[in-house]
Amino acid sequence: MDGIADLDTADLDAAAVRVYQLRVTHPTDGAGQLAARAGLTPVEVARAEAQLSAIGLLQPSPGGGWVAVSPESAAESLLAPMEQEILQHRIAMAATRERLHSLSGDYLEARGMRSATSSVELVDGLGNIRSVIDDLARTCSSSIDVISPGGTQNEEAMRAALPLDLDVLGRGVRLRLLLQYSARGHRATVQYVEEIVEAGAQVRCTGVLPSRLLCYDRDCVVLPRDPAQTGAGVALIRDTAVLAFVGQLFTHYWDAAEDFLADPEDGAAEAAPDAAPHGIERDVLQLMAAGKTNEAIAAQLGVSRRSVSRLVGRLMDRLGATNRFQAGALAARRGWLASSPPA
Structure with a gap:
């Protein structure tokens, strides 16, 4: 050929x-x-x-x-030998695929034994990590929860994840993804979110998120071994106590987050005067009460200073405050600052 x-x-x-x-x-x-x-x-x-x-x-x-x-x-004369060679390759490929698929039962049995003998598995190397995540995505059956901090998401990683995400959503698996507000300003991330949301995923965002994590079927969580160091490898954890904590952590951030694709100011504009702040409005209030300037709040949350100014103005109007100090005091009196401010 x-x-x-x-x-x-x-x-x-x-x-x-x-x-x-x-x-x-x-x-x-x-x-x-x-x-x-x-x-x-x-x-x-x-x-x-x-x-x-x-x-x-x-x-x-x-x-x-x-x-x-x-x-x-x-x-016909020229291509017949080539077609015959292609046919032989296809037969060989089918036989190889059949032999590999015949090992699926042994693999699943061995993986179950591995999970039973060790609740923590360390994985190094980008190729190995991607293989593990690919395997977890293809074998999960009920849910995938993801926390992905940072405003600029890795475009190569999103391209690699998209076919897997669409596959799991097509199988009826629930996919929930938590991002930060600042990711709304990253065009590739928005396009990725729009595609998976159209396929049935749920995506929310909030101001501050802990370390990146992926939790499959509430049975295995993937955590970076060192969140501060890129390429430090990951840990696969199956310990029931850790999984319970991760589930509570995800739920805490998920319940306080807002729809990623929604206009960040819609909820604030329609809030009742006595309604406790939610989502980005709550984050702005907590940071404002912590003494942060509008510029600092905008930088931390990844939104424009103009949006922060509007949100601060609406919060002060709802509180009936004439200055930021008074707004903080009135918010504390109402119990709106019960949770600690973002770090």
């Missing part, structure tokens, strides 16, 4: 096409006669005939010279 790249009929020049036509209409012409009819030199005719012969459109005549062959017959 190595020669298939050389057999490109698009490379036939006008002289070769003309010689081919004349060989069809004047099969008994000698080289000199054909050259005269085509207005070519004998050397040009010989070169054209060599081109046509290489792709099977001219075949040697038993009596000497060349015989023109139809393109369909030439294709």
Whole structure:
């Protein structure tokens, strides 16, 4: 099959096409006669005939010279060996796939034994980590919960995750993803979220998130071994106490978050005067009460200073405050600052 790249009929020049036509209409012409009819030199005719012969459109005549062959017959003759080779490769691939699939039961049994003997498994290397996550995604049956801090998500990782996400959603698995507000400003992340939400995923965002984590079926959680160091590897944890804590942690942040694709100011604009702040409004209030400026709040939450200014103004109006200090005191009196402010 190595020669298939050389057999490109698009490379036939006008002289070769003309010689081919004349060989069809004047099969008994000698080289000199054909050259005269085509207005070519004998050397040009010989070169054209060599081109046509290489792709099977001219075949040697038993009596000497060349015989023109139809393109369909030439294709059949030329490609039959290649098709046979492809068929053999496909048969070999099918046999290999069958042998590998026959080991699925042994693999699942061994993986179950591994989980039973060790509640913590350490995995290093990007390729190994991706293989583990791919395996967990393909074998999970009920839920995947993901916390992904940071505003700029890794585009290569999202491209790799998208087919897996669509597959698990197609199988009816619940997928929930938590991002930070700042991710709303990353175009690739927004496009990724729109695609998985359309397929049935739930995506929310909040101001501050803990370390990245992925939890599969509430049975295995993937955590970075060192959140501060990229490429430090991950830990797969199956300990029931840790899984229970991770479940509570995710629920805490999920319940306080807001729809990723919603307008961040919609809820604040419609809130009742006595309604406790929620989502980004709550985060802004807590940071404001902690003494942060609008600029600092905007930087920490990943939103514009203009949005922060509007939210601060609405909060002060609801509280009936004339300054930020008074707003903090009134919010504390109402119990709106019961939870600690974002770090």
